[in-house]
Amino acid sequence: MKFGVSVFLTIISLCQLALGSQVTFVLGAQDRECYYVFNNKPGSNIGYYFAVQSGGSFDVDYQIKAPNGKIIVKENKQRQGDWVFNADQNGEYEFCxxxxxxxxxxxxxxxEIKLEDDDFRAALPNAPSQQVATDEIHRTINSLEEKLQTLTRDYQYYKTRNNRNQSTVKSTESRIFYFSIFDVLLMCGMAGFQVAVVQLFFKGSRKQLV
Known part of the structure; x- marks a missing residue:
């Protein structure tokens, strides 16, 4: 029973590790925001995901810098990214x-930043080999992690798509509103111009009759 509880806690902890740290922030015009993750185990994998939910053309510039100052990734005008790289140094990795x-x-x-710890993945509770198949537990945990990551990615994709579609709808509504106002003003102007032309025509006709 204790072993079953330990396995359950291990799976829950692994799921939390897979989710990592996720934030949503507002990046103002001409602004720059940086986030950091500390790695104390060379050889670990760091995964990151970002997506511009709203604003402008839905794009930003970003770069990733290693603890020694070397630029790992630098991209301009990107709408979203989802990558994993090997962190071969100790220290803080900078995401700007x-x-x-x-x-x-x-x-x-x-x-979202994810720091994958291979040592944690291998740390299963100790138990007699005749009571549990360790390989089966590994496969179950890996399967749960893959399904959780797939579910998270699908959610992030649909969230981003929904936000961008809403932004497009709002932009279209705004354009229709201002176009309608312009159309009304144009019609009023044309009506006024026609009235003025008719008045001038009748004034000219009266002068000729006199």
Whole structure:
């Protein structure tokens, strides 16, 4: 019974590890935001995901810098990213996002960092070999992690798509509203112009009759 509880806690902890740290932040025009993750085990894998949810053209500049100052990744005008790289150094890895290309539009960005610990994956509770198949537990945990990651990615994808579609709808509504106002003003102007032309025509006709 104790072993079953330990396995359950291990699976729950692994799921929490797979989720990592996720934040949603507002990146103002001409602003730059940086986040850090500390790695104390060279050879670990660091995964990250980001997506611009709203604002402007839904793009940002970003770069990842190693503890020694070396730039690992640098991309411009990206809408989203989902990558994993090997962290072969101890220290803080820097993730920076820039909205320098925008003069007035702020961006809403979802960002997630995952630090995968292989030692944790291998740390299963001790138990007699005749009571449990360790390989089967490993396969179960890996299967749960893969399904959880797939579910998380699907949720993030649909969330991003929904936010962008809503932004497009709002932009279209705004354009229709201002176009309608312009159309009404144009019609009023044309009506006034026609009335003025008719009045001038009748004034000219009266002068000729006199």
């Amino acid at each position: 996002f820039s909205n320098g290309m925008s003069t007035f539009a702020e961006k809403v960005v979802d960002f």
